[in-house]
Amino acid sequence: MTTLLYSLWPLFALILGGLALRRWNFPGEAFWPAAERLNYFILFPALLFSSLASAPLDNPALPRLALAVLLALGGAWLALLLVRRLRGWPAARFGAFSQGILRFNTYLGLAVVGSLHGQPGLALAALLLALMVPAVNVLSVWSLTAEQGVSVRSLLWPIMKNPLILACLAGVLVNLAGVGLPGGSDRLLGLLAAASLPLGLLCVGAALRPQELHGETAALAWNCGLRLLAMPLLAYAVAHLLQLPSLESSVLVLFFALPTAPTAYVLTRQLGGDGHLMAAIITLQTLMAAASLLAVLFVLGS
Template identity: 55%
Template structure:
């Protein structure tokens, strides 16, 4: 059953929340653990997954194209909604935009691994290599309303300093060059990567802010419905239209069904956005996803 695959992942998130609220092991532990995972363990998982990914498979290339199409069309729809129906300043529009198109990589890889085993991690890593930089650029534009050359420095900095993007590029380069991971480096990175997902899920729980749910109830519900229900159904439609099946279609849907990433809160604060709204979106979507992910996968027959 899908719920038997999903609930242990969210149990880790709940455990992280409870531990952080109890102040254990120490309040300074969680920022340090998140930094360790973000800059070291999770990149190791991406490199080791991509080093064995079938990058020349046409289905992989179609999945990358489908990811760009789905995210682009969703972004255009949000722009049109803001332009013609619900005007909003960047401080509010930026969090709302991220709440629909941005995704939690830890939960996405954990769900993919739970449903496919390690076999699907290569496809998931390819999806991240394509979608993460694209979503980061779009998020910066939504928060700052900068376009063209004015936005170029912030976009370049976002890409060149993002360890997930750099890890994806390194993994792809190792695969395409034929070097791979020789001399035991595959085992070394695999051991590091194994620690990434459970630690990442614990850190997701530690980052939850239930107090942020006390306001913006209607925006939280509406944006959550778009992210957790509409986006995966739309992704499934795009996947079918582009001939994706099996693991590639599953990865498309999973990464469209997972909640927004806590790192969206950091970017929102850095660019002067509404941090309370962003924190509420992260918390509400993470809590709701324990029910919506298995529901969507069941409706689409992907369980």
């Protein structure tokens, strides 16, 4: 337990630090959107690209993780569709609830995996992201546009222009080409990647909106419970069913135990979803994850 606390508290300290800095208006309101864009389009893709460019793609974990993601995400999605039919949610609310349950905070996930499992864990996490990021993007767009009719272009376009997905694809192509990262490029990418996670966690904190945590108490409570407790239980059941090795199980369960992604708010606003509900879900899940992640990792024995 002490080891877990030592691993997690600096990460959540950075998140709370970002929240405090934003409230104190330091270094200025214009800084945070610019920092988030820098991280999203350059620093974080550098981390994913470098991880996949050097990852062993013949890793037998890849097909196992792909099947695990299919079973876990597929099961959660089918359950969401059933509940939507029973409750009659409009797309604006269904999109917010779905993203609250299916999406995950990538910055926090990689920071926790790196802190607990080092480079082997990060290599597995990069493979997992290459599988999960496209899937959750498609399901998120689908859930928010369920009443408008969904075209193939509307589903695929957000994926084709997503810098994280493009970085994963480029890393895989470089890996398959066997050219490696020559001439010190590995060092350059390493420096960019090292800046990504702390800046990302500060931006996560700066994006929180505690003022949105009023009303919708029941909806926030069940959505938070499903994401932070039921989803990791589902992932653990899938890992047990597939008899995944301990490291793969740990990384899989961890990513299903993460709070939802702050970028879900932007997508929700762009596609006409319930922005107030989405902001409240993101804020509550991120704050509650400090305790829930500790509990999940303790049960896993990480």
